[in-house]
Amino acid sequence: MDDWRETILKEFFPNVSKLTLAADPDCLLTEEQLYSKLRQRGFDLIEFDDSIAFRYEYESKYRAVWDRGEHTDLVVILRLQDSELSSLPYDLLQAGRKLYFNLGDIFPNLSYPVIEQLDRSMLDDLFKAQQNTQPDRLGDNATKDYILHHVYGISLDMISDEIRLLRTLLRLHYSKTKMPVIFSQRFVWLLRENTNFQSWDLEKIVPDEKAFFAFLQERWPVFIDHFAQKDQIKEKSFDYGFKYQGPNLLPFNHQDIRIYIDNLFLEGRLSSIIRSETDIDTNSWIKIGIKKENNDSSSRISGLFKLLNENFPTIKSSYSDWINFALKWAELSALIHCTNNESNYLQFQKMGQELNKIFAIWLTGNYSALINLPPTNPAMLHHISRHIARDMEKSKNHLAALIVMDGLALDQWVTMRQILQENDSRLIMSESAVFAWIPTLTSVSRQSIFAGRPPNYFPSSIKTTNNEEKLWKQFWENNKLKRCDIAYARGLSDGDVENIMDSVINPGKTKAVGLVVDKIDKIMHGIQLGAPGMHNQIKQWCKKGFLLSLINYLLDNNYEIWMTSDHGNIECKGKGRPSEGVIAETKGERVRIYPAKELRSQIAADFPFAHEWHPIGLPPDCFPLVASDNHAFVKHGETIVGHGGISIEEVIVPFVNFKRNTR
Structure with missing residues (x-):
């Protein structure tokens, strides 16, 4: 078998x-x-x-x-x-x-308490290893070592120096390999037996992707300055201010390490640094990590186009493949919309149309499979509250805050993240993404976040957001919190954060906080300059500091902070507005919702760009006609920024955990 x-x-x-x-x-x-x-x-x-x-x-x-x-x-x-x-x-x-x-029946010779911690995406590799090696009955530590070797590809006897350790960590973290705590702890324990790694911050950089890349980011300036001095360039002293322990100078130029560096900078996991006095040959491999005054983004944009073409998803891709691609696509999108280059924009539009055609086909065959996935690693918005509840059960910190950014697209989060990083270097942002509910409307998708349920569980309020607070409190009461321990507020966007939040929560006593920041949605509905205008206004709003102040207020009061969005948005062009009288119950720019299939089919015949979406997870009398590609149900040729459809920009939204580096 x-x-x-x-x-x-x-x-x-x-x-x-x-x-x-x-x-x-x-x-x-x-x-x-x-x-x-x-x-x-x-x-x-x-x-x-x-x-x-x-x-x-x-x-x-x-x-x-x-x-x-x-x-x-x-x-x-x-x-x-x-x-x-x-x-x-x-x-x-x-x-x-x-x-x-259960897993014990499938892997009878491995320790059940160990293998049950393994991410289900790793079971194929473990089953193949079991078939090939036929292991004897193994205890806990032996099972961990077996899995480290056969599933994660880690051979401790081969990790003898910093190059091999860096190569292993780069392979794991670049591929976003999910390594549960019991395996990362075992890996660290085994590494500690090697005296070469005693000074390394292994407990932080081995299990945490974001900490590992922050560690590399700290060492990149050291490498650049060493490179410059070696080539007899003007020497300059810098205060590096390390937050992570380990060697000052890392071997970035080793061939096994270099192969990852370009992509790390292209994808935004590492940031280029300013070294205006450092002369680097235009053909040098390290130039992607150096930013000069007035430096444009052309090389990074061309590199991202190449990378995305090489990793273009198909109808056979997994949902995690689509999420990983969407994170890279967002980096390119943010660059395209924040620069003024017509050629790049047209190439991006063409690529996006091809991408969203494939995405629409993939959704038809695979979307329903996401609904009942376990919330351990959330795949959909309604998993998030359940994920937070489980995290609270396991962690020592029993305070959690969920910030929902109404209408924030993944590429707009990239723009926002850059401002947050510039204004507070202590922030650690662990990023992923999840699927929104289709149709990507606020009343559908945002309620599912606070309810922790698919939309068919709240049919009476499917057209309004007025029940969110009730659904949020019901969810946490079902998870054994008292009503007085739960808080909810919406309509946040500007003002004095401390005064606002002091009226919402009792710091330290309020255990579960749900917050809706609606500034992005307000910007979207008033925008006249398309997607570039969206990015510009988001950047200006973020620089004013409301969001950063909100995050810091919650961190100061010991809350574990999660942030997501109910849906994204896309710049689109009108293809005509249906003349349907009152038969549509919802008349959006990217979606129309009908009470019966027959009524929907009548309209769909005249709009070939729209999909008669199967009402997956929706109330029984809800039949959406959703726009695909970059089309909209508005006047022919009119350009808008809208939501409700099934583009990757609308459906895959950010999911971020905020922490603070206290060192």
Whole structure:
């Protein structure tokens, strides 16, 4: 057997039972590829984690179908051990067959407490290693070492000097490899046995991608100055102000290290430094890391175009592939919109149209698989609140704040991040991205953030944002917080942060804070200069310091801070406005929503650029017609910045964790 999924799929054939109850404590059934294969076989999956929410979907979508004598293949997933299937309602236990899956059955000779910590994306490598090596029964540490070697490609006997250590860390962090704490701690412990690494800040730079790149950023000026002095360029003394321990001079010029450097600067993970007096040959490999006065971004833009073309996603890409690509695409987008180059802009537009055509096809086949993924590494907006709740359970800090930037696109976050970094070098921003809800409307997507639920769980308020506070407080009350421990505020954008926040929370006592900053959305709806104007106004607003003051206020009061957006936005051109009277319930610039399929189809026939989006996770009477590419339901030729559609710019939004380097 070549695939661990086959051990599970053999239990699932259509029409065997209308209802299957599956104990799945390790979240195997919702792994992306396995979930897609189950869907292809006709199975629907529902997670049982809230009896009221589950009962609503079960009764409305399945029980009624069965009562009519029709058949569906439904799998109810319980994230508990098999012995606890008995906690399910009696009517389900009577009607359903029972199955149990866990990692211990798939990897019988490895330590279960260790392998259950492994990210599910790594299971393919582990299963292949097990097939090839047939390991004996291993204890905890032996299992960790086995996984470090066979899954993460780390051979401790080969990491004997700083070049090999840097190469290993660059490979891990550049690929955004998810290494759980128990493995990074074991790796550090083993490294500490080597006297060559005693001075390194291993506890920080091994597990934390952002800390590792900050460590490299600190050492880059040292390398440049050493390079210049070696070539007999004018010597100058600099105060480097290191925050991370380790060697002052790193071997960036070694061939195994150099291969990563260009991409790190291109993607914005490292920032070029000003060294106006340092003469570097135009063909030198290090010039990408040096910024001179009035230096343009042309070399970085051309490099990003090349990098993105080489890594262009396909309809077979995973959701994490799309997220990683979107992060790079955002870097290019920010550069394009902050510079004035018509040729680059036209190339970017052409590439974006091709990208979004593929993205729309990918979404059709894969979007539903994201909904029930575990919130350990959030894939969708409704996972975020659950992720924060789990993080609070595990961490010693029981204070959390979620900032929702209404309408902030991923490329606009890149512009915002640069201002934050310039104004406060102590900030550490760990960045990722998640999928918004489609249609990408505030009332749909933002409510799902605060509710921690798909939109079909709040059908009565799907057209308004007025229930957000109620949904936020219900979520945290279900997670055992008292109502007095929960705070929510919206409409934030300007003013004295301390006065505003003192009226919202009781510092140190309010445990869960939900905040909506709506400045970006206000800018978007008033913009007249397209995407470049958006970036310029966001930059000006960010320089005024409201957001930075808000972040620092929360950090000063010991809150763990998370930031996301409910949807992005895209510059688009009008292709005509439907003449439909009152049949559309929502008449957006990038989406129209109809109460019936037939009504939607009538309009869709005249607008070939729009998709009749299947109402995934939406209330039963919600049928969106969503714009794709860079088109909009406005007057022909009119240019707007809008949202509601299915472009990568609207759907994939930032997800950021803020910390402060206190050293």
